[in-house]
Amino acid sequence: MKRVPRWRPPLRRARPGDVRRSSLSARDLGAEALAGVLQRPARSALTALGTVLGVGSFIAVLGLTGTAASQIDARFNELTATEVAVEDTGGSDAARVPLAFPQDADRRIGRLNGVTAAGVFWRVRLGAEQTVRSAPPAGAGAGERAQVMAASPGALQAAGPRFSQGRAYDAYHDGHREQVAVIGSATAARLGITTLRTQPAVFVGDVPFTVIGILDDVDRKPELLMSVLVPRSTAEHVWGPPGDERAKMLVATRLGAAGQIAAEAPVALRPEHPEYFKALPPPDPRTLRSGVGDDLSQLFLLLAGVCLIIGTVGIANTTLVAVMERTGEIGLRRALGARGSHITAQFLAESTLLGLLGGLVGTSLGTATVVAVAAVREWTPVIDPLTVASAPALGLTTGLLAGLYPAWRASRIPPAEALRR
Structure with a gap:
């Protein structure tokens, strides 16, 4: 039987388009x-x-x-949110009234609901030759140009002090114009005061002050650690009212009360002249x-x-x-x-x-x-x-x-x- 060949398509020349392109x-x-x-x-x-x-x-x-x-x-709630600052501007009577805070300013603000402590303070203006030293003026050695702050007992309490030795002065010292002082640890080191057992004194110019406390740290106003703190009434008696820098008040409040205290403080201090004061509430934490x-x-x-x-x-x-x-x-x-x-x-x-x-x-x-x-x-x-x-x-x-x-x-x-x- 004769075999029939299979049909195949005719061969043709390959064209460029017939080549399959590579892929990946x-x-x-x-x-x-x-x-x-x-x-x-x-x-x-x-x-x-x-x-x-x-x-x-x-x-x-x-x-x-x-x-x-x-x-x-x-952190804001612990410190800043509970702090109010009150500035003595004096208003239009600034030249005539060097100190607008009344003598019982601490007690007036302390009566406000939400206040834990409050007090007045200012920087004492000293003469060019008045320095702070731990020896009498006739003693040898140059004195320190330390900062002297007049602060009521309430201001010291509002700062949240922690003492390495001694204690803070109180209302008795302030009321009787006692010449006592509280100094920061850095100031004590510069003056060579290491212990209170010997009842050391510091001399601001020729005025002696018995050191009753050495500050180790504070929660507020860290500049107090570099200062010599004396009672407000004593500072007024020795050096007079504030000079170039007007007084301020530091108010410590309970949490949530700062805004209300800032609104009420000027009226509580001087109902007849609330414009003498400017209260600064804490900033918004957000x-x-x-x-x-x-x-x-x-x-x-x-x-x-x-x-x-x-x-x-x-x-x-x-x-x-x-x-x-x-x-x-x-x-x-x-x-x-x-x-x-x-x-x-x-x-x-x-x-x-x-x-x-x-x-x-x-x-x-x-x-x-x-x-x-x-x-x-x-x-x-x-x-x-x-x-x-x-x-x-x-x-x-x-x-x-x-x-x-x-x-x-x-x-x-x-x-x-x-x-x-």
């Missing part, structure tokens, strides 16, 4: 990028270090700013917190931005070096059918992967830093979840931008010239 799947692209990163692990780690620092700084800055801002309310947060964010976000720029330049430089080192590989791929877009995608994927890895590691380090600092300071760490979620994307974007020019440069290398290298 996303899976292959990811595998090539991972292989390129793992091929030189040490270089890849150093390259991603800049992104790690930048993203880590970004997380740490925002986290620490939020954590610190959350603590401001508590404004304070916002201001501190903005200052910290602007300062440290600038640092984070610098780190990200350094990371971008590092990734771009390393990727460009890799392009030059892998010129032969690029030429071989092009000769086997890879298009320029494939080469661009490969190097972009490698730089993007480095940026993403740097972003992930930086996010972890930044979060750990915030938690560690909060633990040491005994704070509650505050980190916005949106910030943590967006930080790796920031690293990815950094790597993508860093790889644009090297990837474009790799795609422009002619295959024939690449193979000859």
